[in-house]
Amino acid sequence: MNYRKLSIFMGKKALKLVFLLIVVCIASFWIVEQSPIDPVRAYIGEMSIQPEQKAKLEEYWGVNTPAHEKFLNWAENLLKGDLGTSLIYRMPVTDVVKERFAASLVLMASSWLLSGVLGFVLGIIAGMKNGTLIDKAIKVYCYILLAAPTFWLALIFLLIFAVNLGWFPVGLSVPIGVASEDVTFFDRIHHLILPTVTLSLLGVASIAMFTREKLIEVMESDYVLFAKARGEKGSTLVKRHGIRNVALPAITLQFLGFSELFGGAVLVEQVFSYPGIGQAAVAAGLRSDVPLLLAIVIVSAVFVYSGNLIADMIYEFVDPRIKQQEMRT
Structure with a gap:
């Protein structure tokens, strides 16, 4: 096997993965922010609460925090290895993702x-x-x-x-x-x-x-x-x-x-x-649990990309005839 070619191949794929994750995270965050769902109301349901309690929940959910500020805070914590705390499960997102995935x-x-x-x-x-x-x-x-x-x-x-x-x-x-x-x-x-x-x-x-x-x-x-x-x-x-x-x-x-x-x-x-992780993704989307939803997006993107990467490696290194046949067709 040509290890130099393999190193170049894996380096390009790693860069593509990083770019993909950045785009996916920004797009997912923007979609969640555009959602008409009120996370506080989705959390408490039909239960009536006092204005003071609602204000605390809004602060906890960051309802009144500007979108770009929330995203930058989340990205900064992500670079530190902290995915945050799930707003609906009240536990670290990492633990939720590990268990569900x-x-x-x-x-x-x-x-x-x-x-x-x-x-x-x-x-x-x-x-x-x-x-x-x-x-x-x-x-x-x-x-x-x-x-x-x-x-x-x-x-x-x-x-x-x-x-x-x-x-x-x-x-x-x-x-x-x-x-x-x-x-x-x-x-x-x-x-x-x-x-x-x-x-x-x-x-x-x-x-x-x-x-x-x-x-x-x-x-x-x-x-x-x-x-x-x-x-x-x-x-x-x-x-x-x-x-x-x-x-x-x-x-x-x-x-x-x-x-x-x-x-x-x-x-x-x-x-x-x-x-599983799919059920958690639906719950996070319906209740605007942004930290959990973005973590699931990252995991799912890496999961799908891994499958494509293995397929590409088969194309390039294991049996290049497959790629040649597809190019001819």
Whole structure:
């Protein structure tokens, strides 16, 4: 590997990440400031309070502080490693993000793996059975998944498997009323299955269709036709020449799907009341918890950028043929 080229590549990506975070933070802060939501009213709800108490809450929320001053104060603290205190959770933002992102990471990682494996297998089967009834059935299935909104699928799964059949819990990540030290590993898995399956469907269709097209392209190539002439056929031919050539592009596409994965997690967490980073982002947005919302924006931007970075590294260093093929198309 050319380490000098790798160093230059990583340096450029680091600069792009810094620029991206600056733009994203400024844009997010401006959007929150333009929101008509009164953070004090969103916090107290319909409860009536004295003017003195309201004034203290406004001071705590910084309602009357100029927007540019609030942003500069936040940026200064950020450079010192202080993300501030969450206004709705009344605890350091760092602790909130760590706790919520850890829960979301388990959900997203399991969904990412499941969607990748299932999508790849379906794509291989469809490519092998090109033009047959099985291929058409898989394509119809993928088209349905591509057209169905994530929150709609989540609601359907919740009603069928949790409410009607009772196979899975209605929501949350642990049983209600059970102390954290008494929650078993199987309890967590039981609560995780339905959100994971729902979120994984988001990426199945794209991986399956991409793998199918790539496999058909590979199987029609000259070297595969030559292998057929030598007597290779069936699953052996697909395994030796097909899977090896489509696996890496499919993995690359999986990493490029980090943004859809994160966006889908927000919707799934809301439907299943899963205490992850997406649910915290919605709460922070609705209650104008600027420190928490900006921290989540930073984390989500780094998360999505990491997926794109890994995909770019595969393009540049692992298999440059992928990039060359895309440039030709």
